[in-house]
Amino acid sequence: MKVNAEARQRLSALLRSHEDEVLKRWSEIAARSLRGRLTEAELTRQVREVYAALLGMLGEGGDGELTGSHGGESRAALGELSKEWARQGFTPTETANLVFTVKEVVLGLSEAADADSVPADFLVLSLLVDEMGLYTFEAYAKAREAIIADQTEQLLELSTPVVKLWDGVVAVPLVGTLDSARAQVVMEKLLQTLVDTGSGYAIVDITGVPAVDTQVAQHILKTVVAARLMGAECIISGIRPQIAQTVVALGIEFGDIATKATLADALVHALRASGVELKRGKAS
Numbered sequence: 001m002k003v004n005a006e007a008r009q010r011l012s013a014l015l016r017s018h019e020d021e022v023l024k025r026w027s028e029i030a031a032r033s034l035r036g037r038l039t040e041a042e043l044t045r046q047v048r049e050v051y052a053a054l055l056g057m058l059g060e061g062g063d064g065e066l067t068g069s070h071g072g073e074s075r076a077a078l079g080e081l082s083k084e085w086a087r088q089g090f091t092p093t094e095t096a097n098l099v100f101t102v103k104e105v106v107l108g109l110s111e112a113a114d115a116d117s118v119p120a121d122f123l124v125l126s127l128l129v130d131e132m133g134l135y136t137f138e139a140y141a142k143a144r145e146a147i148i149a150d151q152t153e154q155l156l157e158l159s160t161p162v163v164k165l166w167d168g169v170v171a172v173p174l175v176g177t178l179d180s181a182r183a184q185v186v187m188e189k190l191l192q193t194l195v196d197t198g199s200g201y202a203i204v205d206i207t208g209v210p211a212v213d214t215q216v217a218q219h220i221l222k223t224v225v226a227a228r229l230m231g232a233e234c235i236i237s238g239i240r241p242q243i244a245q246t247v248v249a250l251g252i253e254f255g256d257i258a259t260k261a262t263l264a265d266a267l268v269h270a271l272r273a274s275g276v277e278l279k280r281g282k283a284s
Helices: 005-017 019-034 040-058 072-087 092-111 118-159 180-197 214-229 241-250 263-273
Strands: 163-166 169-175 201-208 233-237 258-260
Touching (some): 005 040, 005 092, 019 040, 040 072, 040 092, 040 118, 092 118, 163 263, 169 180, 180 214, 214 233, 214 241
Parallel strands (some): 233 258
Antiparallel strands (some): 163 169
């Protein structure tokens, strides 16, 4: 929405002439819904940034249009506010309301003025602030989506550890459902660990996988094949009776891949295959 130069000048003059009053009242109203989650100094700083963004659109260098060529700095300020509030856990409504609050403040100033142009100017300001608030809401949504994506990636990393059990033997204990995204993370972490440790044996433990279907089996097989291409032999452990029956019923073929009932059995198999001599100790 483009604002004519005269309206911009009047609105800019009104805000600048009452700057201290506007900022103080704006901060007070905004603080009501935040219930002390921001310090007074921090809230005042952020109100000042929105105030500066508004003045930037109304000043001589602006054109009163947020999406226009002169609205870059204002968009950047609102975008940073949205990202910051998204990271701090504020809701999109609280974030947008920080912008909308200025209308209540300016309305009080307008009621005290006698100029005939005040009602029209306030309508222009209201439309402009609405545009800023909607932009803030959209920027918040994008920031929140990015945060959720980062958190999902971090959870995938944490849920797929690769541990070294012995010299030359590593294990991937899988817990929960194995989908395409997680299978890719498992494969990447396993291959990197094989390179870092120089291990020749990898155990893929599926004890914590609730069910194995064709898709899960395909993910496991791809991981095994990738490890083999790196020169490591894979052993699948955690084949419980229920999973064994499902695998047979689905006709899933593991080929020449070694499978064991428990992680301990798989470790013994890997150690023997690597030439480690195992002796059973006598009970005392």
